[in-house]
Amino acid sequence: MKPSGKPRTPSALSDALHHRLNAYALAASAAGVGMLALAKPADAKIIYTPAHKHITLGHPVSLELNRLGVVNFTLSVRHETGSYIYRTSVAAAYGGPGNSVAGHRTTAGYFWAASALRAGRKIGPNLYFVPTTGIPPSLVNVNVEFKSRCFGSWDNVTNRYLGFEFRVGRGPTQYGWARLNVSCSPGSTEKISGLLTGYAYESIPNRPIIAGRTKGPDVITAAPASLGALARGSSK
Secondary structure, three states, X not given: XXXXXXXXXXXXXXXXXXXXXXXXXXXXXXXXXXXXXXXXXXXXXXXXXXXXXXXEEOEOEEEOOOOOOOOOEEEEEEEEXXXXXXXXXXXXXXXXXXXXXXXEEOOOOOOEEEOOEOOOOEEOOOOOEEEOOOOOXXXXXXXXXXXXXXXXXXXXXXXXXXXXXXXXXXXXXEEEEEEEEEEXXXXXXXXXXXXXXXXXXXXXXXXXXXXXXXXXXXXXXOOOOHHHHHHOOOOO
């Protein structure tokens, strides 16, 4: 059979696949990984970013989980006043439509609380996620009527994990976590602080992530802020 003289038209990549490949390329570049690491993009699923950022009153920390220039969540210490209470909370603030944190409704029933997950916990559809709209879910708070103690599962904890469920625009659901230390000093509504020590997200949509997982063949460690700079076309 004679070969056809017509040139073959190359197949166009779907938008979703093109976006996935770009994401892997950005992750590998930031981590200093060569092109050989991109030969099997399915092997790179978790993008982990180490951090050392203090969260204090007036100094919130914004999280770009997927490092594409979009703020998914903001962690902050804030004053909140009401008819009968005056409290300070470290909270996961509103970050966009479809974004939520693993948590539960408090025993008081009128606000949400974020769960302090331990390392090894699977973060995915198996957890209950609460909205970040309206009053953000609190981690720990001090009520003016009970200054002798702090309230919440994040009361003076180290290396606990805040679980995330998020979307970028109209994209699919993804899961991630932030590792935090939280300090609360009883007797003062201003002595609450947090320390973000790292965060990660699962690059495969709808796939759960393990809290604290930072090593393995399916993990890429990214330099802080580098992926965001690359995605925004930084010339630095």
